[in-house]
Amino acid sequence: MxxxxxxxxxxxxxxxxxxxxxxxxxxxxxxxxxxxxxxxxxxxxxxxxxxxxxxxxxxxxxxxFPGCKLQPTDLKARAKVNQIVGILDAYAYQTLVWDIYVDRVVAARDGRLANEQKIAAALPRAIVCLSELNRLMDDQGFLIGGSVTLADLYAAPIFACFMQTPEAASQMEGCEKLIDWWQRFASRDSMSRTRP
Ligand SMILES: N[C@@H](CCC(=O)N[C@@H](CS)C(=O)NCC(=O)O)C(=O)O
Missing domain, CATH: 3.40.30.10 (Glutaredoxin)
Known part of the structure; x- marks a missing residue:
């Protein structure tokens, strides 16, 4: 949502x-x-x-609606945005949010024991998600291109959860572009205005 x-x-x-x-x-x-x-x-x-x-x-x-365009007009940039959206929807959301964040952060908040097996099984999948996002992004300020796109909008809510987990620090090692992106994107007005 x-x-x-x-x-x-x-x-x-x-x-x-x-x-x-x-x-x-x-x-x-x-x-x-x-x-x-x-x-x-x-x-x-x-x-x-x-x-x-x-x-x-x-x-x-x-x-x-008028305003900034969230889908690049350039053919290849648009395809990359759609690729990243696909990765986030098909792999990253389940792995980073449901398998790691929910079982680590939400379980602790609810006084439940984390399912360590589920988290451990998710970590190799998490590394593929994170390293692929880090590889695919073109580092012009956003995930793709120099302005916000659907790729950023799909990624940000996932990272808002995952970055709260103690696993994030080690999993994000080597993903400097992605870390820099998250630090910039997390401070946008849209993020504070939609904080759950
Ligand atoms: N394919 C749907 C998925 C929507 C979805 O799964 N939303 C979650 C919240 S982010 C939900 O409503 N979960 C409730 C449930 O699984 O019962 C979409 O892209 O809108």
Whole structure:
């Protein structure tokens, strides 16, 4: 959900936020299932136009509203952005957030024991994710190019979680470009305005 909010913030679109607890013990609220039959977040409304699925939402926001363009027009830069978004969605989100952050940071916060086996199994996958992001980024200030793109917006919420884990320091060794990117991106207004 933070990705969609980041897109709105970066494009300086006014929006309203309806908070939904999809993990509620009583189940996903019925009114939310009308917006998102799979019971996930985010869902998005613009007038009488409704959408769910982050990829569809952020591309619609980019095309429908004025402001900075979140998808490069250059063919190869656009392909790289889409590649990084694919890596984050398919591999990094599960590994860095669910397998490491949730089992290390959220478990401790909830007074649960971490599943050390799950974390240990995730570490080699984490290294591939991090080293590939570090290799693919072109270091012009953002992950791809000299202005914010969907690649940054997909990566930032993942790093906001993962960088809280004690594992991050050793896993990020050798990923200097990525570390510098995170230090810059974490201080953007859009990040503080969407802090969970
Ligand atoms: N393919 C969906 C995935 C959305 C998704 O999994 N959202 C998570 C929160 S980031 C969620 O709603 N999880 C609730 C659940 O797994 O029950 C998208 O890209 O929007």
């Amino acid at each position: 933070r990705i969609a909010r980041l897109a709105l913030e970066e494009k300086q679109v006014n929006y309203g936020l309806v908070e939904v607890d999809v993990f509620a013990k009583t189940g996903v609220p019925q009114e939310h299932l009308k917006r998102h039959p799979f019971g996930r977040i985010p869902a998005f409304e613009h007038g009488d136009f409704n959408l769910y699925e982050t990829g569809a939402i952020v591309r619609y926001i980019d095309d429908a």
